[in-house]
Amino acid sequence: MAAKQPGTRQAITEAGFRLLSRNPGANLEQIALAAGVTRATLHRYYPSRAKLIAALALTAIREMDEAVERASAGATTVAQSLRDSLFALIPLGDRHGFLAHEDIQAEPEVEAAFERMRAEMLDWMEAAQTEGLFDPSLPASWCVRSFDYLLYAAWESVRSEELTAKQAAQMAWRTLAQGLGDTS
Amino acid sequence: MAAKQPGTRQAITEAGFRLLSRNPGANLEQIALAAGVTRATLHRYYPSRAKLIAALALTAIREMDEAVERASAGATTVAQSLRDSLFALIPLGDRHGFLAHEDIQAEPEVEAAFERMRAEMLDWMEAAQTEGLFDPSLPASWCVRSFDYLLYAAWESVRSEELTAKQAAQMAWRTLAQGLGDTS
DNA sequence: CCGTGATTTGACATTAATGTCTCATGTGAT
DNA sequence: ATCACATGAGACATTAATGTCAAATCACGG
Numbered sequence: 281m282a283a284k285q286p287g288t289r290q291a292i293t294e295a296g297f298r299l300l301s302r303n304p305g306a307n308l309e310q311i312a313l314a315a316g317v318t319r320a321t322l323h324r325y326y327p328s329r330a331k332l333i334a335a336l337a338l339t340a341i342r343e344m345d346e347a348v349e350r351a352s353a354g355a356t357t358v359a360q361s362l363r364d365s366l367f368a369l370i371p372l373g374d375r376h377g378f379l380a381h382e383d384i385q386a387e388p389e390v391e392a393a394f395e396r397m398r399a400e401m402l403d404w405m406e407a408a409q410t411e412g413l414f415d416p417s418l419p420a421s422w423c424v425r426s427f428d429y430l431l432y433a434a435w436e437s438v439r440s441e442e443l444t445a446k447q448a449a450q451m452a453w454r455t456l457a458q459g460l461g462d463t464s
Numbered sequence: 465m466a467a468k469q470p471g472t473r474q475a476i477t478e479a480g481f482r483l484l485s486r487n488p489g490a491n492l493e494q495i496a497l498a499a500g501v502t503r504a505t506l507h508r509y510y511p512s513r514a515k516l517i518a519a520l521a522l523t524a525i526r527e528m529d530e531a532v533e534r535a536s537a538g539a540t541t542v543a544q545s546l547r548d549s550l551f552a553l554i555p556l557g558d559r560h561g562f563l564a565h566e567d568i569q570a571e572p573e574v575e576a577a578f579e580r581m582r583a584e585m586l587d588w589m590e591a592a593q594t595e596g597l598f599d600p601s602l603p604a605s606w607c608v609r610s611f612d613y614l615l616y617a618a619w620e621s622v623r624s625e626e627l628t629a630k631q632a633a634q635m636a637w638r639t640l641a642q643g644l645g646d647t648s
Numbered sequence: 649c650c651g652t653g654a655t656t657t658g659a660c661a662t663t664a665a666t667g668t669c670t671c672a673t674g675t676g677a678t
Numbered sequence: 679a680t681c682a683c684a685t686g687a688g689a690c691a692t693t694a695a696t697g698t699c700a701a702a703t704c705a706c707g708g
Contacts, residue, residue: 288655303567305489307695321656323697381565383487421626422617422635429613433606442605451606459643472685491665502686507667 289325291315296336301377308332334387340375341393347372359413359457362404366431366456367449373435380432401427414460423460430456473509475499480520485561492516518571524559525577531556543597543641546588550615550640551633557619564616585611598644607644614640 295314299306308329312322326332351368355361369376384390405423409416414423434448443451479499483490492513496506510516535552539545553560568574589607593600598607618632627635 304565305567308697309695318657319696320658320698324655327697329696381488383489418635419626422621422639425617425621426614426639429617430610433609433613437606437609442603451602455606455610455639455643457643458645458647459639461642463642492667493665503666504668504687505685508684511667513666 288315288317288321292317292322292325292332293336293339296332297340297374297378300333300336300382301374304381304383330387333382333384334390336378337382337384337387337390338393340372340379341390341397343375344369344372345397357413358404358407358411362408362413362427363453363457366427366434366453367446369431370434370438370445370449373432373438376432376435380428398424412462413457415462418460426456426460472499472501472505476501476506476509476516477520477523480516481524481558481562484517484520484566485558488565488567514571517566517568518574520562521566521568521571521574522577524556524563525574525581527559528553528556529581541597542588542591542595546592546597546611547637547641550611550618550637551630553615554618554622554629554633557616557622560616560619564612582608596646597641599646602644610640610644 292311292315295311299311299314308322309319311332312319315322322332326335347368348365351364352361355364379394384394401424402420405414405420405427408414408423409418409420430452434443434452437443437448437451438445476495476499479495483495483498492506493503495516496503499506506516510519531552532549535548536545539548563578568578585608586604589598589604589611592598592607593602593604614636618627618636621627621632621635622629
């Protein structure tokens with residue numbers, strides 16, 4: 281098999297997320313192998329490890345943004361939009377895990393995208409508080425963290441086969457909405 | 465400064481937790497430096513990186529066990545015991561982070577201790593469900609994960625100076641108890 | 649059927665981290 | 679003062695990961 285760009289690049293990306301989300305120290309040989317190519321081939325697509333990491337980070341952020349966008353499209357309330365986004369993000373757990381574990385201070389472009397994502401989350405949580413979904417007396421930063429980590433917990437539950445994707449999303453949503461909701 | 469064992473070992477341990485909880489790939493030079501010693505000295509205390517990791521893991525598990533033990537001592541209900549433990553575990557956040565990030569499959573002794581800890585957590589959560597603190601219809605494994613990750617979220621809030629230790633613990637406890645509680 | 653160009657590959661070079669060793673130095677106890 | 683001991687400092691060997699390259703390979707159009 282030769283003369284094929286898209287398949288290979290995709291395979292490397294996917295393998296990168298899979299391995300690096302579990303073990304940030306995974307070496308390029310392991311990643312290349314998991315992608316079904318050799319290390320040299322990986323280097324052809326990404327000249328250095330740093331470039332690979334940066335490209336993956338950008339891809340991860342873009343995919344998560346798109347997933348949220350899509351999920352939020354049909355929503356009429358912040359609550360529904362948040363819930364649908366949570367469900368949509370579960371399958372992207374390895375992207376999320378990659379961003380959480382890997383050191384992303386290298387490229388300023390990546391840094392900027394990351395910061396923007398974080399700011400959007402914060403706005404979103406404040407909107408949820410205004411709408412009455414979350415207790416307005418809570419720090420919005422805590423809402424962000426709760427969302428973030430409960431999402432991660434849900435993905436881990438799926439990965440370890442304790443729960444199905446749907447079950448995990450329901451658990452996370454319930455814990456989040458109820459946990460951050462106004463004391464009723 | 466010479467002829468001092470306890471201080472150095474302690475310094476290395478502390479530096480190890482601090483650096484490795486943030487960056488599992490930190491090298492021994494960085495750790496030694498942060499501990500105020502040279503790499504050679506670090507090697508005298510821990511002949512290899514693997515041994516250092518294993519020793520840190522055992523220490524982390526022991527310290528967390530002790531903290532929980534102490535915190536639970538005066539409690540009369542599972543709820544109170546859990547809550548007090550949560551508060552007691554916040555300052556040990558770097559231990560928790562270290563265990564979460566580092567790969568701990570090496571030493572069977574560490575593996576065993578880790579597994580035991582996990583089993584205890586599960587029992588505990590089931591007790592909390594029986595007592596009525598948590599909704600009994602939830603999978604106990606989800607309760608464990610929620611506890612785990614909300615604890616971690618709380619520590620991160622403290623580390624990034626968004627919240628004080630006490631505030632963070634209160635946030636985490638509220639989110640956990642309310643989020644996993646029976647729908648009232 | 650065969651040339652063409654892109655791609656893959658195994659081998660080699662470079663670099664970073666780790667582990668080992670020796671000797672100098674400073675400290676505290678005797 | 680001196681002995682014992684721990685640390686500091688530096689050189690060195692070994693290993694693992696990373697980066698580079700020329701030759702082999704394969705799909706494709708002619």
